[in-house]
Amino acid sequence: MGGHDRAPDVDAVFRAEYGRAVAVLTGVFGDLDLAEDAVQEAFATAAERWPDTGVPPSPAGWIITTARNKAVDRLRREAARDTKHAQAHLLYPADHPPVEPAEEGPVRDDRLRLIFTCCHPALARASQVALTLRLLGGLTTAEVARAFLVSEATTAQRITRAKAKIRDARIPYRVPSDADLPDRLPPVLAVVYLVFNEGYAAGSGDRLTRDDLCAEAVRLGRLLAELMPDEPEVLGLLALMLLIQARRPSRTDADGALVLLADQDRTLWDRALIAEGQELVRRCLRRDRPGPYQIQAAVNAVHSDAATAGETDWRQIVALYDQHMRVAGSPVVALHRAVAVAEVDGPAAGLALVDGLDLDGYHLWHAVRADLLRRLGRTGEAAAAYDAAIARAENATERAFLERRRAALGADGG
Amino acid sequence: MKQYLLAMYQPVGPRPPAEFLEKVMAELGAIRAELEARDSWVFGNGLHDPDSATVLRASDGDVLMTDGPFAEGKEYLGGVTVIKAEDLDAALAWARRYAEATGLPIEVRPFLGEA
Numbered sequence: 437m438g439g440h441d442r443a444p445d446v447d448a449v450f451r452a453e454y455g456r457a458v459a460v461l462t463g464v465f466g467d468l469d470l471a472e473d474a475v476q477e478a479f480a481t482a483a484e485r486w487p488d489t490g491v492p493p494s495p496a497g498w499i500i501t502t503a504r505n506k507a508v509d510r511l512r513r514e515a516a517r518d519t520k521h522a523q524a525h526l527l528y529p530a531d532h533p534p535v536e537p538a539e540e541g542p543v544r545d546d547r548l549r550l551i552f553t554c555c556h557p558a559l560a561r562a563s564q565v566a567l568t569l570r571l572l573g574g575l576t577t578a579e580v581a582r583a584f585l586v587s588e589a590t591t592a593q594r595i596t597r598a599k600a601k602i603r604d605a606r607i608p609y610r611v612p613s614d615a616d617l618p619d620r621l622p623p624v625l626a627v628v629y630l631v632f633n634e635g636y637a638a639g640s641g642d643r644l645t646r647d648d649l650c651a652e653a654v655r656l657g658r659l660l661a662e663l664m665p666d667e668p669e670v671l672g673l674l675a676l677m678l679l680i681q682a683r684r685p686s687r688t689d690a691d692g693a694l695v696l697l698a699d700q701d702r703t704l705w706d707r708a709l710i711a712e713g714q715e716l717v718r719r720c721l722r723r724d725r726p727g728p729y730q731i732q733a734a735v736n737a738v739h740s741d742a743a744t745a746g747e748t749d750w751r752q753i754v755a756l757y758d759q760h761m762r763v764a765g766s767p768v769v770a771l772h773r774a775v776a777v778a779e780v781d782g783p784a785a786g787l788a789l790v791d792g793l794d795l796d797g798y799h800l801w802h803a804v805r806a807d808l809l810r811r812l813g814r815t816g817e818a819a820a821a822y823d824a825a826i827a828r829a830e831n832a833t834e835r836a837f838l839e840r841r842r843a844a845l846g847a848d849g850g
Numbered sequence: 851m852k853q854y855l856l857a858m859y860q861p862v863g864p865r866p867p868a869e870f871l872e873k874v875m876a877e878l879g880a881i882r883a884e885l886e887a888r889d890s891w892v893f894g895n896g897l898h899d900p901d902s903a904t905v906l907r908a909s910d911g912d913v914l915m916t917d918g919p920f921a922e923g924k925e926y927l928g929g930v931t932v933i934k935a936e937d938l939d940a941a942l943a944w945a946r947r948y949a950e951a952t953g954l955p956i957e958v959r960p961f962l963g964e965a
Contacts, residue, residue: 558938605960606852608937616939 445491446483453496454479454574455659459546460500461507462609468599470507472571478503547572548611548663551656555624556607563598564627570595572659573652583649584634617667625673625729628656632677636684650684653677661716668723672730675716679736682709694837698745710740728769731760735772750779767793771801783811799828803838815845851934853892853961854941858954860928877951885933885944892965894931928954934965 454475461471478499492498554567565584569575575583581591601607612620635649657674664670686700717737720730735756742748757773770793778786787808795801806821822842829835865871885891900919907914919926931948935941938960945956 556938558942605958606937608939612939 446479446486449482449491449495449499450479450574451655453499455547455550455572456496457499457503458571458574459550461503462550463546464504465507465511466609468571468602470510471503474503474507474510475499477506545663547659549609551624551660552611552620553602553607553609555620555627556602557620557623558605558607559598559601560594561623561627561630563594564623565630566591566594567598568627568656569631569652572656575652621664621667621669624660625669628653628660629673629677629729631656632680636680650677650681654681668720668725669727669729671716672720672727672733675713675720675733676729676736678709678713678716679733679740682706682713682740688833692833693840694833697739700745702743705740713737714740726759726763728760728764731756731763748779750776754780767795768798771795771798771804775804778808778811783808787812797828799825799830799834799838802828806838806841810841810845819845851936851965852941853965854933854935854938854945855957855959855961856894856931856933856941856945856948857927857957857959858929858931858948858952859925859957860954861925862923874952878948881944881947881951890934890944892932892934894929894933896929897927900926925955932961 457475457478458468458471461474462468465471481502482495482499486492551568551572554571555564559567562584566580569580569583570577577592577595578588580595581588584591631649632653635647635651635653654674654677657670657677660667660670661674682705683697683700685706686702686704687695689695713733714737717730717733720726720733735753738749738752738756753776754773757769757776760769761773771790774786774789774793777789787805790801790805790808793801802821802825806818806825809815809818809821819842822838822845826835826838826842829838866874882891882894900922903919905916905918905920907916933941933944935944938958941958941960945958949956
């Protein structure tokens with residue numbers, strides 16, 4: 437992602453350093469548009485020169501210095517043309533240089549400031565996602581639009597509007613204080629996980645773009661874990677994404693059809709990702725400050741431990757979902773718990789729990805009911821539940837999967 | 851510094867009981883005193899009912915006058931406060947206090963320019 441016309445060297449630097457360069461430039465000039473334009477110009481210059489000169493020893497430093505010079509040039513040009521215009525572009529007036537606010541937390545990486553600004557709770561979730569991918573990931577507006585199956589015009593408008601709000605309402609460019617972190621961290625994590633899930637929901641949209649979206653989410657997750665190593669939910673989110681990503685090779689068959697966890701070829705799982713994810717889960721356990729991402733990561737770590745589906749420690753998974761319900765209970769968590777209970781105590785016990793949940797609009801609730809009814813031999817009811825699930829599923833791959841399951845019920849299901 | 855409008859929206863309907871309003875007014879007074887102590891208070895007051903409004907519209911050199919609010923709705927602008935704040939986070943922290951004190955939605959909007 438992030439461009440197709442750049443040389444491989446420039447492209448690698450672009451992926452790794454675009455977000456940092458925009459973040460540093462925003463810190464210096466207090467203006468997102470200026471920072472973005474300057475960084476893009478610097479990469480354009482790199483694409484022209486590096487094929488001849490070779491990649492400089494510190495490519496990131498070269499990009500940032502070049503971008504800074506370009507931004508200064510542009511401000512000078514604009515100042516010469518219209519002093520007032522140049523001033524109006526700044527988030528902070530020139531006589532009020534951006535200084536590190538006293539209340540800023542211990543971590544001082546510009547990218548962290550940028551991600552907290554992009555994911556400010558005063559911005560709508562869709563805008564937070566688009567801005568984060570654009571400014572930190574370096575995705576073009578067209579790429580963001582394609583990844584989320586919305587029009588390019590809508591995406592462009594979202595990004596423009598969000599940048600204008602950051603400037604006009606003066607959303608601060610800083611890492612929240614420790615006291616504010618409990619309110620401000622969840623939207624950041626939610627944005628990264630949403631990007632990951634969007635990429636993981638294979639089948640709809642451009643497949644390649646979607647794989648890249650997962651990679652981008654993992655990259656953002658790694659960045660957060662590097663910058664906030666003491667936040668267990670940050671580590672939990674990264675662990676969760678790595679453990680799910682590890683199963684990607686077996687999640688769909690050769691035709692792209694969905695394969696259930698129980699039916700996956702576990703030899704295809706990425707052992708390195710699993711080891712990394714499990715180590716993060718262990719680090720979280722040592723901290724003993726559980727949260728939803730850590731618990732979901734732990735559930736996935738239990739699955740990763742089982743060489744075959746039959747060896748899965750479902751009691752452990754039920755215990756983890758019990759904890760999830762205590763820490764952050766919701767009907768969806770209760771649904772996952774019911775699935776685990778069905779493995780331990782049988783489908784009737786699971787179905788009783790599922791039927792007690794008010795999730796009629798959620799396709800997975802119907803899909804889980806359908807599967808439990810099928811296992812109980814209540815085929816007609818199972819067929820009706822599959823129909824309900826199919827009607828509510830938005831993803832083509834999932835819908836195809838549900839249709840196959842329904843067809844497999846046989847004639848009585850008709 | 852920047853100026854922000856904190857607009858309070860009230861539902862149409864009967865007024866809450868007096869003892870509830872007294873408590874709310876006392877809390878609003880305390881917030882105002884704090885804003886003043888920090889030199890962040892600019893202006894603020896509650897408004898009469900929308901029935902008391904008059905709307906003027908200029909057209910074709912004429913000015914048409916209508917009795918009543920600009921727009922009828924289930925909620926109406928009940929009061930405004932204008933504050934000075936360093937950034938949106940600071941303004942939102944004050945707005946949160948107003949929302950908690952009144953139990954009403956508060957819309958925060960930045961004014962153009964610098965305070």
